[in-house]
Structures are given as C-alpha cells and as structure tokens.
Amino acid sequence: MVSAEAYPDWEAVYRDNVDRVFRLMFSRVGNRADAEDLTGEVFLRALRPLRLSASVGEVRTYLVATTRTVLAEHWRRTLGREITTFDDERDVAETVPELIDARAGERAERILAALPERYAHVLRLRFLQGCSLKEAAAELGVTVANVKVLQHRAVRRAGEVAGGVET
C-alpha cells in the first residue's frame, strides 16, 4: 500500500496494520498477553470513527495515536502512572513492523550492557527468555530463593539504567 492511497474497507485497514500495532504495543508492555488485549482495544476503538476516505498514511498515523492513548490508559489503570510511553515515534507509522522489534531488542541490550554480568544473566533468563524461577536457578546454579534476591537487585539496577533509556 502506498501511503497516499485509501483503504477499501475496515478489513483492509485491519489486515495492513494489525502486525504493526501489535508489535508497537508489545514493545511497550513487554509481553504478548497484554499486547494482545491492548491491540484489540486499539482496533475496537479506532475502527468505528475511522473515515475510510482518509489516506493510508493518515489511517496509520491515527492508529499510532490511538495506540499511544490506549497504552497510557492501561498504565494509569493498572499502576497509577505511565510506565512506558512513545517518546520516539518518528516515522513509526511508516516503519516496517520488524524494525519495531529490532529497536526494542537494541534497547534491552543497552540496559543489559550497563549491568554487572550476573545481573544481566538473571534478567536475560527471566525476562528475555521467559525462564521460570526454577529454571533460572538451575541455569545459575543457585537456589530459587537466591534467584529471587538476585532478580530483585538486578531489576533495581536495571531500573536506574532504564530511566535514561529513551523509549
């Protein structure tokens, strides 16, 4: 689709954008289950008022704006304040979806690179690879209780680092 053209119907809007919106949401909530719920909310909210004579570019921009709103409401509803935002959303409406993942990957690696190796290791196991506490304990050669303590300290350090990482 060229961005100056229009979509023929809502299904075309959905097919062309569901991947992009999902990955965008995933890049700010960090897990698929929440990303799915919120992607659903974006389309349910956006598609009815969507003016189909709008160009593809305008529709994508509108979907990104809706994504931002839905994300902000999600964080306010669950944790009372915005945890992640879209600070850097330049070109995101035109970006290929894979690039969204690549950028998120780089952000995670930047955080890990700033941490002591053992912290980085436990966080990689728990948050990037989705290991259970038990699996992480086995991998690290410590008890589950040790992993909990290690993870707690590691997250704290990562939080200090992540504060300076642009999202």
Next chain:
Amino acid sequence: MSGVRRYIRNLVRRRTTPVTDQEAADARAAVLLGAGGSEQGAPGEEFVASLHARLRKKLEPRDQGRRRFVQVTSVAAASAAVGVAVDRLVVEAVALPDTAPSVIMPEAGEWQAVVAGRDLPEGGVHQFDLGTLTGFVERVGGQVRGVSGVCTHLGCKLSLDRTARELDCPCHHTAFAVDGRVLRHQLPIQLRPLPTLLVRESGGHVEVFVPTVAT
C-alpha cells in the same frame, strides 16, 4: 505466563496508588527487557483471527457474514464496474448494492489509452469501450476526467446524448450528467452517482486506469 507479565501482575496486586518512583523504574526496566526478548514477533494467527471476528461482529452487526460495501473510493467504484460483459445490454451484479463486492486491489491494474488527446477538445465527451470497462471521458477546464458507462441501477449500458450533454439509460429512463451526477430517474429507490474513473493524459493520449478485480 511470561516473566514480565507476572512481574507486572505482582506489582499491580500489592501496589499503593500510584506506584513509587522506584517501583515505576523497576517496572519500566522489566517491560523494556521483555520487549527485547524471545516473545517478540508478529501477532499469533489465532489472535488475529479472533480479533477479526470481534471487529466484524461490532462493525457489521446485522450482516451475519454477508459483506457490505462500506465505502466506495473512485478506484473501488471503478473496480466494481469491471468484469462485466460489455456487449450485453444488461450486465448483472454490477450495481446491486447488497451483492458481495469483489476483492478490490487499487494498486493492481494498468493505464489504457482510450482516445488521442487532440481528439478530445475542451468541452468534448468521448465514449470508450475497453472490453472490461466502458465509460465516458470529457475535458473540462483543460483537465480530463471520466465516469463509468454503466447505470448504477441494473447495469444497463448508458448512451451519450450529445445535445443535452447527458448519459441516458435505455432501461428505465434514467439520466446522468457527464460528471456522474444523477439528473433524473423514475425509480422508487435512491440511485448512486456513476463511479468516477482515474483518468490521465500521457504521451498524447487520454488514458483510463483499468483496475484488476481479483477473483
């Protein structure tokens, strides 16, 4: 459940409102790490299909699976007029608004010359027939434009009345303006204007974009 989701859930469960700066920073780190992890990738097929079904239910509540024509762009409308047997006087299934529309692919198609530019003077109207698409092109204010030549009622082929500058339908005495507006009709229904075609002038020829209709 993923580590990140569990982490956030735990935080939600025991939080004070709102979370402290430190908790927010921790949560942010967990989320950004998870976002770069192995759960990345395209949405699952099952999720995409189930959300599609939810959207359909919401957007087409009374359709029960039948597809409605949600919106007609000029190209889409032109596509709807394609694929009809031109030599028949009546072409079916073109203008019935509640028939299932074809899959419309505005990016697929080609430009085809219909008349030499010099043969379409200012104010002139030219009827063309490309086999898959019939219509009329005209020149107004130096610019070329065109409409489909098939009545939006039952698909009868329109003929040009040069004197009156209108397009007449032989079937039910309906008349359209050359720009596609409905001028008059005796039908008990609302009649749609003629679909606009994409028209350009290139290499001394007036060309019409003939979209491909996927089957």
